[in-house]
Amino acid sequence: MKSRTRFAATSLLAVLLLALVGSLALAQDEVTLTVWSWRTEDEDAYNEIFDVYEAANPGVTVEFVPFVATDYNNILATGLTGEGGPDVAQLRAYGGVQALIEAGQLLPLDGEVDLSGFTDAILKGATGREDGHVYGVPFGVQALGAFYNVGIFEELGLSEPETWDEFIAALDTIAGAGYIAIGNPALDSWMLPILHDAVAAPRYGGPEFEAAVLAGETDFTDENYVASIAVLQDLQPYLPPDVTGVAYNDARTLFISGLSPIFIGGSFEIGFWKSEAPDIEVGMFMVPPPPDSLTGPLVPSWMDGSYGVNALTEHPEEAKALVEWMGSVEFGQMFTDKINQLSPVAGTEPTDPLLAEFATAMMENPAAYMLLVDFRYGDPTGTNILGPEIQRLFLGETTPEEIADALQTGIAQWFTPAEAE
Amino acid sequence: MTALPNANPDAKPRRTWRKNAMMPSVPTIALFILPAFVLYTVFMVYPLVQALIFSTFEFNGLVRGDFVGLQNFQQLFSRYPLNEQLPRAFGHNVAFFLGTMAIQNTAGLLFAVLLHKPRLGKRFFRTVFTMPYLISPIVVGYLWRLMLNPLFGPINNTLKSIGLSDLAKPWLGDPATALPTVILVNAWMWVGFPMLLFGAGLAGIEEDLREAARIDGASNWGIFQHIEFPLLTPVIGIVTVLTFIGNFNAFGVVWSLAGVDGPPAGATDVLGLVFYRTAFDGGSDAFGLASALAVLMFLFIFTVSVGVQTWFRRLEDRMQ
Structure with a gap:
């Protein structure tokens, strides 16, 4: 009787421990990356695109969170100053991104992320005017x-x-x-x-x-x-x-x-x-x-905007991996096919005839x-x-x-x- | 209940007792004042002080930089095109105020007088006239923008179909008509407000006065001119101050009716729009600059409002 109780107690403890270890391990592997954007109209398309990334990168969940375009700049500027901000943020181009760069709210990506798919003219839109570093992976033209x-x-x-x-x-x-x-x-x-x-x-x-x-x-x-x-x-x-x-x-x-x-x-x-x-x-x-x-x-x-990494993200490596993928032909092709806009990634071909003409x-x-x-x-x-x-x-x-x-x-x-x- | 110390308890015992009983203790008073005081401080005083502080600093996006003293204020009047837009917008606000006083508040008074007497339809018309200001200014602007649309709008189409093509103007696209149109739409929206205030004022005038005048042979116009209108002075004062504050803070209707840069070519630009553009569409130092503008707008509106109120109060005193 006594030994049975002890056995039950021990097994229960073992199960609990296992569960604890398991959830810890899971917590280490499971990463959710939040992506902020001003394109509410593209939500479905982005979710389909990120499904592809999630399938290829088990353990990473990408959550696409769009905001109203006209309020986006202020929402992002606030979000990047503290907790609750995104891991990856859609960034305006050229002058529109400088304030965030100057405030040190974004991680520099040159040397960290493969940007070879882009021309200098395109990257100019995501480059800090003061320091010359690239802070975003361009997504559209x-x-x-x-x-x-x-x-x-x-x-x-x-x-x-x-x-x-x-x-x-x-x-x-x-x-x-x-x-x-x-x-x-x-x-x-x-x-x-x-x-x-x-x-x-x-x-x-x-x-x-x-x-x-x-x-x-x-x-x-x-x-x-x-x-x-x-x-x-x-x-x-x-x-x-x-x-x-x-x-x-x-x-x-x-x-x-x-x-x-x-x-x-x-x-x-x-x-x-x-x-x-x-x-x-x-x-x-x-x-x-x-x-x-x-x-x-x-x-x-002109380059329409880019995706950059929040300097305060808890998952800088995963976030960089994601934006790097957003500079790939795979992402660029899906972007132009599903969202009907031009991709700046070399090697992508618009399937829409009108877009192809452009x-x-x-x-x-x-x-x-x-x-x-x-x-x-x-x-x-x-x-x-x-x-x-x-x-x-x-x-x-x-x-x-x-x-x-x-x-x-x-x-x-x-x-x-x-x-x- | 703690009684306040009384130097001479025997003098007028009953009255003192009453006074003390009606006078709650200091902690009790504080407790009752606290909620309003906290709300007022957090939502009114704090942002105002904050704006004042922001206006003296340089900004890089949302990050505060060095203290720059009055440089932001000086920038407001020296940086092109802000230095041209500000006086122009100020002029438009003045026109907005005068136009609103002349059209909206006169119409409001007229409706109040017309609706003062009749039993039938009084409620109905009051509701109808006050209905528009229950709608968001953004929606009002949008609706009128559709109505006034030069290509598809029903107003111009109606004018054309009844042979008045000459009157079918691009109401919001022509600098000559754009601001008056905005004033009219704004008046359409708010006319119920002065109407209600004037209505309440008229209802507060004792009927005996009117009857006495009527017995003396005064006409309706005479009664209005010599009795009702002068007695409405306090209400006119309130309406004037509220109109002034509302018009100098005008934003929603103008923004949705015309657009963010007060088109065409700035013909409908007002201070609210200049502030919005400076704050949300300006350079990276926009925060300090916009705060400076906000401080100036507040000081101006506050000073003039207090001035107008004092003037009306003196006028009332003199009349009494």
Whole structure:
């Protein structure tokens, strides 16, 4: 009787001990990595993508936590200061990530993580301006171009324009048929620098001008840059009437409802066209260079953001392994397939035909969307000045010369050419 | 209950007893004040002091840097385009306030007078007029933005269909009409508020006064002009101060109706939007700069509010 009790007690103890040891071992192997993002719309896609990673890395669970995009910067900045923050965070690009880097809230990744799949131009968006270290693995690229409604173009007997004259002739035909030729907005000022660069980058000389400004050889008051702003005045008759009252979503509605066959914007619209207007066949073309352009057609692009590691993470090695994988072709291909955006990883091929067209055009005619890529490192940013100024241009309150002066004045407060390199 | 020490207990025993009985002990008073005091300190005083401290420091994102004294304040008035946006936004706030006083509060007074007498429909109309301010400003802005949409909006479509195409303007897209439109929409939203206050004020005026005037042969307008309106002075004072505070802190409606940079070309830019942009869309030193702006806005609103209130109180005293 006594021995049986002792046996029972001993076995119970043994079982408890085993369970304890087991759970300890499990606790050591099981790692949950939290990934924060501003892409609520991509939650399902990311969960599918991370399922693949979890299958290949037993013991690692990746939890994707998206926040509302407009509040994300503040949420992340707060999250990175203490407990409860993410292990891996989606980071804004270029100027948008500098505050986090300067505050020492991210781990440097160069030398730690294989970044060989990326060009320097791409990595620039995740690089600390002060210390030159790379703090994120880029996940996306955006490019600018013109979307068009293939059905309406066919109905009007139009083809993709290759010269400025053809472009203007096409716009006249479209307007003559009762459509709004270019259904772009001007109420939301952020779309205006996009329109300017997509249309007029060749007029100011694209990458060469960018290099010259960064080197201090010229500035925004350059006559070619002034002329590039004036190109928008030439296009205004083809934009919606009272364009400064037309909001971004109104403009997208013009396009998907077939009221306007052209929308000039970024590759990030493709997902929206696909989901909101699956019946409309959408094509893309590069806006032909305006008269007196210094280059051929250009496709301005920028790195959209990256994934970095929280300096306070409890699992730095696992987190680094995860972001390294996010720089692989496997991740990049799934990213472009499932999320319909361009991946910056060399060796990935977009399966979506429209996206593939953007990729090809961007590869063959590369340029940087320079106000975003180079002039968001200080306040005011280039785009924050140019946007409202172009509104004033459309309202007839200012001239291209005055706009160029305003842009230069604003940027010169924090930008010195020597610093740029 | 501990009685307060009384120097002369025999003088007026009954009264003293009462006084002491009604006067709770200091710890009791403290206990009752404590919750409000803690809440007020934590949610009002602390953030205000915090903002004042932040405004004198340099920031790197959320990380506080060196003490810079008044440099942030100086930056507000010297950094382009902030130095142009601030005075412009201030002017728009002034226009917003004057426009709201003229339109919203006059209409509120009119509705209050019209709804003072009738038995029938009084409740119904009061509810209808106060309904909009139960809706979030963001939703109100969004709804009116849809209504006023120059391409698809029902307002312009209606105007066009009844042959008034000339009146079909891009209401929010034209600098000449954008701010007035914002003021009107804001008035539409808030008109029920002054209406209720004026209504309560009118109800508080003794009916005898009106009857006496009527017997003396005063018209309805005469009664309003010489009796009701002057007696509403305290309410007008309250409405003015609340309108001033509300308008100088305006954000939600403008933000959702027009946009974050007060389009077109800054025609609807107000201080609230400038603050928002500085704080959430500025450079890495945004925190200090935005705090400085917040401190200035607070000081201005506080000073003017106290001033207006004092002025109205003197006016009341003089009338009495």
